[in-house]
Amino acid sequence: MSYDISLYRTETKAREENAHDAxxxxxxxxxxxFTGQQFQELKERLLGYNYKITGEDDHGLxxxxxxxxxxxxxxxxxxxYFTASWNxxxxxxxGMVASEFTDSGEYAKYDFQRGEWEVWE
Numbered sequence: 001m002s003y004d005i006s007l008y009r010t011e012t013k014a015r016e017e018n019a020h021d022a023x024x025x026x027x028x029x030x031x032x033x034f035t036g037q038q039f040q041e042l043k044e045r046l047l048g049y050n051y052k053i054t055g056e057d058d059h060g061l062x063x064x065x066x067x068x069x070x071x072x073x074x075x076x077x078x079x080x081y082f083t084a085s086w087n088x089x090x091x092x093x094x095g096m097v098a099s100e101f102t103d104s105g106e107y108a109k110y111d112f113q114r115g116e117w118e119v120w121e
Contacts (some may be wrong), residue, residue, distance in 0.1 A: 002071075004112040005098045007042075007080040009034065010112045013108035013117055025110075031078035038106065042080055046073055049097060069093045100105075 006025075011032040024030050034042065043061060047053075051063040053075055060076035071084040071094045072102045080101070084094035098109045099118060109118040 001086040003084040003086055003094070005027055005082045005084070005109045006112065007082075007098055007101050008033065008078070008107060008110060009038070010108050010117065013077075013110070016103070016110075022086070027076060034074050042075055045101065046075065046080075049108075067093075070097065075090045 001075045009032045012030070015030055015032070019030065020030065021027075021030075046063050049065075049070070050067075051070070053061055053063050054064045054072075055062040060074050063073040063075070065071065068078075068088075069092075071082055071090055073083070074081040074103055080098075080100050082094045084090040102109050104120070110116070111118065
């Protein structure tokens, strides 16, 4: 079992909140694509967090981390998907990394298990 957290452009968050569609994330056309610069910056940031590229395919760039608590990541043209192990440490670490990636204001974090966007108050 895994715990899934994703990062999207804030425009995707706005679309999802206005769509009221249970299948919103299943439709790629709903997801605002990253710019080339954003994709590159996210890739570099993952590398800066000691994630290593483990492969590239039609889905995107796959990353892993030597510390299993940091889970794995998949960077696509529309989202950055993090998958944590189903344990407290891994969920915490992956959640913190995803939260830190929202610091520029360009991205929003979605927690699929909770079915909600992260909100800072």
